[in-house]
Amino acid sequence: MPELPEVETTRRGIAPVLEGHRITELIVRERRLRWPVPIDLEENLRGQVIHHVERRAKYLLLKTANGTAMVHLGMSGSMRIVDKYSAPEVHDHFDIVVDGGDVVRFNDPRRFGSLLWAGLTPAEHPLLAELGPEPFSNDFTGKYLWQSGRGRKVAIKQHVMNSKIVAGVGNIYANESLFRAGIHPKRAAGRIALPRMTKLAGEIHAVLAEAVRQGGTTLRDYRGSDDKPGYFRQKLLVYGRAGEACKQCGDLIRHTVQGQRATYYCSTCQR
DNA sequence: ATGCGGACCTGTTAGC
């Protein structure tokens, strides 16, 4: 479900109710997520003040003086702000209860999400240590992308979806940014010249920024922490449009599969 | 070192 814009939208939604507040209780109902929820997590978090809610790649980082908790939404996770007395429903796997009575509730039908402890040096956590630059950071440039692809035969779409290359680019926005950059998704990463890579880096940045502004993309069931859908779906140019007309040239949008993920592209506009 | 397929799950949709 969530890519970077949806995670960022979630972060912005939950930050106001968490930042500066003390965790009175962490209620874990289901520990079998992508990785088991650590047994000492409740103990580590109870009584701690969340001083900051940050995002790294698609991880939400809840920072306290005792250490950092990491939340990942996986494919189907969401975090909602609910009332203390609202009854948990199916797939509501944990609650973060803060002073004042607000509850941030995590729901994830597929359980590909996670809740982990990253201690006092989260950047050194194995899941974060190898991540590439944030797409919104100054380190993410066309030149960087070009250098990272040199000598590589891997398809450019899989290259930009590799979190070690750049963090947080998922399937929807990989498809969209490649279309906007006019680059064929199956082109080898090492066979794209610097100017086109610069265009691609710019489009990745732009499409993610636009999607954040729209509150993310709701394909079927994504909702922000305030229960509102994301409105970026209307702006999608290729994702999910197989067989429809390219909005740029009128040819049919094609569908293929790369690395078990759906790829959409226009063979006229993308080379 | 790189690349590929499988694995982890449930819910919804497409196809027969």
Place this chain on the structure above:
DNA sequence: TGCTAACAGGTCCGCA
């Protein structure tokens, strides 16, 4: 209408 298969926004891991 009902059953089954395929597919879905992620990403790690093990093997070739």
